[in-house]
Amino acid sequence: MYESTWMFCLKRILTLPFVLLGVSILTFVFIRFVPVEPAEVILRLARVAPTAEAIQALREELGTDKPFLIQYLLWIKGVLHLDFGTSFVSKLPVAHELFAKLPATIELAVAAFVLILGISMPLGIISALYKHSIIDKVIRLFTVMSVSIPTFWLGFLLLYLFSLKLGIFPTNGKGTLAHLVLPAFALALPTIGLFVQFIRSAIIEELQQHYVQYAQLRGLKNSVILVRHVLRNAVIPLSTLLGMTLGNLLGGAVIVEQVFSWPGLGRYLIESIINRDYPVVQCYVLIIAVIYVLANLCTDVLHRLLDPHLMMKDRRD
Amino acid sequence: MRLTKYLLPFMLVLMFSLLTGCTSNDHKKGETAPKQQTDEKMITIGWPLDVGPLNPHTYLPNQMTAQAMVYESLVEYNDDGTITPKLAESWDISENKTSYVFHLRKDVKYSDGTVFNADNVIRNFNAVLANRDMHSWMGMVNHIKDVVKVDDFTIRLQLDEPYYPVLNELAFVRPFRFLGDNGFPKGDTTQDSIKAPIGTGPWVLTDYKKDEYALFSRNENYWGEKPLVDKIKVKIIPDSESISLAFENEELDLIYGRGIISLDNYTYLKDSGKYKTATSEPLSTRALLFNTQSGPLAELKVRQAIQYAINKEQMVDSITHGTEKVANTLFWDAIPYANIDLAPILYNPKKAQQLLDEAGWTLQKGEKIRSKNGQPLTIDLIYIATDAIQKPMAELMQGELAKIGVQLNLEGADVMVGLQKLMDDQVDINFWRTNGPPTDPHSFANESATPNANGVYEAKLGLPNAKEIDNKIHQLLVGTDEKERVQLYTDILTMFHDQALFYPISYETNSVIYQPYMKDFAPRASEYDIPFAQMDKEK
Numbered sequence: 001m002y003e004s005t006w007m008f009c010l011k012r013i014l015t016l017p018f019v020l021l022g023v024s025i026l027t028f029v030f031i032r033f034v035p036v037e038p039a040e041v042i043l044r045l046a047r048v049a050p051t052a053e054a055i056q057a058l059r060e061e062l063g064t065d066k067p068f069l070i071q072y073l074l075w076i077k078g079v080l081h082l083d084f085g086t087s088f089v090s091k092l093p094v095a096h097e098l099f100a101k102l103p104a105t106i107e108l109a110v111a112a113f114v115l116i117l118g119i120s121m122p123l124g125i126i127s128a129l130y131k132h133s134i135i136d137k138v139i140r141l142f143t144v145m146s147v148s149i150p151t152f153w154l155g156f157l158l159l160y161l162f163s164l165k166l167g168i169f170p171t172n173g174k175g176t177l178a179h180l181v182l183p184a185f186a187l188a189l190p191t192i193g194l195f196v197q198f199i200r201s202a203i204i205e206e207l208q209q210h211y212v213q214y215a216q217l218r219g220l221k222n223s224v225i226l227v228r229h230v231l232r233n234a235v236i237p238l239s240t241l242l243g244m245t246l247g248n249l250l251g252g253a254v255i256v257e258q259v260f261s262w263p264g265l266g267r268y269l270i271e272s273i274i275n276r277d278y279p280v281v282q283c284y285v286l287i288i289a290v291i292y293v294l295a296n297l298c299t300d301v302l303h304r305l306l307d308p309h310l311m312m313k314d315r316r317d
Numbered sequence: 318m319r320l321t322k323y324l325l326p327f328m329l330v331l332m333f334s335l336l337t338g339c340t341s342n343d344h345k346k347g348e349t350a351p352k353q354q355t356d357e358k359m360i361t362i363g364w365p366l367d368v369g370p371l372n373p374h375t376y377l378p379n380q381m382t383a384q385a386m387v388y389e390s391l392v393e394y395n396d397d398g399t400i401t402p403k404l405a406e407s408w409d410i411s412e413n414k415t416s417y418v419f420h421l422r423k424d425v426k427y428s429d430g431t432v433f434n435a436d437n438v439i440r441n442f443n444a445v446l447a448n449r450d451m452h453s454w455m456g457m458v459n460h461i462k463d464v465v466k467v468d469d470f471t472i473r474l475q476l477d478e479p480y481y482p483v484l485n486e487l488a489f490v491r492p493f494r495f496l497g498d499n500g501f502p503k504g505d506t507t508q509d510s511i512k513a514p515i516g517t518g519p520w521v522l523t524d525y526k527k528d529e530y531a532l533f534s535r536n537e538n539y540w541g542e543k544p545l546v547d548k549i550k551v552k553i554i555p556d557s558e559s560i561s562l563a564f565e566n567e568e569l570d571l572i573y574g575r576g577i578i579s580l581d582n583y584t585y586l587k588d589s590g591k592y593k594t595a596t597s598e599p600l601s602t603r604a605l606l607f608n609t610q611s612g613p614l615a616e617l618k619v620r621q622a623i624q625y626a627i628n629k630e631q632m633v634d635s636i637t638h639g640t641e642k643v644a645n646t647l648f649w650d651a652i653p654y655a656n657i658d659l660a661p662i663l664y665n666p667k668k669a670q671q672l673l674d675e676a677g678w679t680l681q682k683g684e685k686i687r688s689k690n691g692q693p694l695t696i697d698l699i700y701i702a703t704d705a706i707q708k709p710m711a712e713l714m715q716g717e718l719a720k721i722g723v724q725l726n727l728e729g730a731d732v733m734v735g736l737q738k739l740m741d742d743q744v745d746i747n748f749w750r751t752n753g754p755p756t757d758p759h760s761f762a763n764e765s766a767t768p769n770a771n772g773v774y775e776a777k778l779g780l781p782n783a784k785e786i787d788n789k790i791h792q793l794l795v796g797t798d799e800k801e802r803v804q805l806y807t808d809i810l811t812m813f814h815d816q817a818l819f820y821p822i823s824y825e826t827n828s829v830i831y832q833p834y835m836k837d838f839a840p841r842a843s844e845y846d847i848p849f850a851q852m853d854k855e856k
Contacts, residue, residue, distance in 0.1 A: 035731065040737075042376070050454065053453045090370070156562070171562045172554050173552065174529060258556050271555075
């Protein structure tokens with residue numbers, strides 16, 4: 001049984017290089033579609049009127065004067081040696097900078113994840129158990145609202161309310177738990193709505209199964225039925241959502257980090273796109289691709305572990 | 318269902334504990350700015366970008382405002398256009414204007430206690446000149462022959478031919494500012510990195526977290542007047558709305574600079590009556606640059622008609638809320654050589670229509686757009702899509718021009734795209750701005766006469782006297798006679814004005830908004846010099 005799970009993982013991991021190769025080519029091409037080249041942008045952002053000599057000197061220094069294919073091969077050769085290049089702007093190794101900022105983004109994503117589970121589980125369960133009641137309607141209204149509010153607007157709304165009017169949280173920065181609450185909540189809210197809806201319908205479906213009635217007839221405690229049986233079954237389809245959620249959280253972090261001045265990857269990405277800092281954008285996309293693939297892999301493994309049917313099916317195959 | 322009986326209370330308790338758990342770390346309003354354990358005074362400012370590595374000899378990602386806090390120049394450029402001593406207490410210029418001898422101050426020490434002297438100045442010059450291409454935008458760099466030590470506190474700067482704006486360029490925030498010997502990396506390759514930011518300026522970087530904050534403390538070795546407060550904290554807040562919110566929440570003591578927050582926010586904060594505000598003298602000019610290479614704008618009368626058709630005063634007042642002043646000439650009077658008598662083009666839609674008629678662009682019956690030889694009078698303008706001022710201005714101008722039968726097509730673009738398109742003759746009008754002091758007007762002249770990415774050279778190719786303008790510009794940069802230079806500048810600026818190549822819109826200023834407990838100070842008309850040393854607060 002275990003061997004089959006290991007094989008499953010191995011097979012998926014073996015596809016990773018191909019995914020990354022495709023992603024790297026696409027990123028490399030697309031970022032170069034953005035008009036105006038890095039040398040000129042960098043000089044102009046430095047408030048320097050770029051002369052032809054200065055642009056050419058910088059082009060040579062950055063290596064953007066070489067033919068496209070050569071640039072790609074040089075870059076990919078570096079990547080294979082775990083050298084992701086040097087930032088055009090800071091002149092520091094890209095991997096060093098990105099990995100220095102990754103923990104802040106992961107901290108934010110994990111906090112948002114905890115909030116998502118911590119809030120959507122109880123709300124989803126209450127909503128399902130009190131189906132069609134006032135409390136269910138209130139929760140459903142909340143879920144519709146939460147998925148409809150644009151993140152940046154929500155961010156400013158939270159800042160206005162909790163920082164400016166109530167004075168509970170600081171408006172920007174990182175360091176204490178208080179700094180984390182608002183950005184994590186802004187990041188989590190749209191997904192909370194999604195999860196609540198999902199949990200609600202999964203539980204309602206499970207509650208109608210015969211095994212619930214049977215368990216009640218056997219005299220099992222209601223809490224035991226709910227936690228051991230109903231929830232466990234309801235969570236299985238939810239696990240497929242988790243992998244996608246992690247990706248969405250990393251994507252959503254781009255805006256949240258900007259609004260709350262959170263020093264993470266997303267903010268760095270925005271700056272790098274404006275600066276045409278190709279190596280940073282390329283490395284960022286690779287990192288996110290790896291995280292996406294691994295998160296999906298973990299989801300699938302989790303799914304298999306939670307749902308023995310899948311494994312049985314594999315063995316039969 | 319019985320199942321629900323136990324669950325609701327359980328869930329409510331769980332959610333309550335989760336939420337209260339999050340907020341248990343109580344944060345008091347305005348914690349960051351006013352909180353001080355000792356009697357130390359600290360001023361906190363918000364800035365959208367990280368201060369960078371504080372390398373005095375390089376550009377991005379170094380922020381000019383932070384470089385100016387730590388490093389100083391040989392001479393200083395003042396808001397009124399004059400140049401006064403700084404690290405050099407005096408200077409002599411040779412008869413033929415190719416040799417500059419600087420007498421350095423003898424009482425200057427770097428923040429690490431080391432002495433500022435001729436050897437160190439030359440080391441800095443050499444490190445900068447090792448990378449001439451990168452600094453070639455600065456005309457002086459192309460003319461420096463060598464820099465030699467005369468004695469321990471005297472240096473001589475030798476040029477290959479006269480180049481009058483040497484002092485202005487030396488006053489600029491980079492690259493000619495001075496790093497202490499202990500800050501130099503191996504091989505003096507400061508173009509790559511420095512070991513430590515050691516300068517002679519009033520502030521020393523004492524704590525730094527990239528993308529979060531930079532803390533500057535008073536330089537106790539400072540030779541000049543000591544700053545009034547002990548520390549300056551630069552908080553990095555990338556979003557302009559977030560900067561306003563942090564200021565309102567008293568996490569910032571002030572917001573300083575051009576475009577740091579939106580004008581709407583500035584007006585909102587100002588109108589609340591809770592804060593003090595100030596604006597500097599003008600520093601740069603917002604203008605439109607007309608592409609004369611082809612299309613209707615190759616005709617002078619069309620360019621003039623556009624200028625007559627727009628009610629500039631109303632546009633500037635309503636869109637900039639008084640933070641910018643109406644501009645009728647390309648340069649503000651305090652810019653050297655720019656205080657000349659030029660007749661302003663004032664709002665006169667009738668005159669605009671008359672000019673178009675004269676040029677043969679006439680309105681056919683039933684048509685709303687003028688045409689000539691079957692060609693409709695349509696003009697393309699590119700604005701920066703994210704710019705809160707350019708967009709409403711562009712829309713307003715579109716309305717004004719429609720009234721005289723000109724169709725203005727608007728296109729929002731990325732900040733870098735517009736000028737590129739104008740240079741490639743793909744668009745007719747672009748927003749444009751001057752560099753501001755201390756490099757105006759000579760860097761403007763220099764850039765206008767050579768092809769480079771500021772667009773003026775290409776835009777003026779269609780002018781009948783383009784060659785003549787180029788020649789005059791070359792003469793003025795290498796000329797040695799001051800009277801002749803004044804005349805040349807007058808000629809050049811008059812030609813640009815008469816040819817209506819630019820449409821000056823407004824003079825941009827530095828806007829400041831600060832908390833009521835801060836003492837008054839005057840903002841400077843400088844892109845990089847924030848007068849932190851003059852700032853003080855009551856608590």
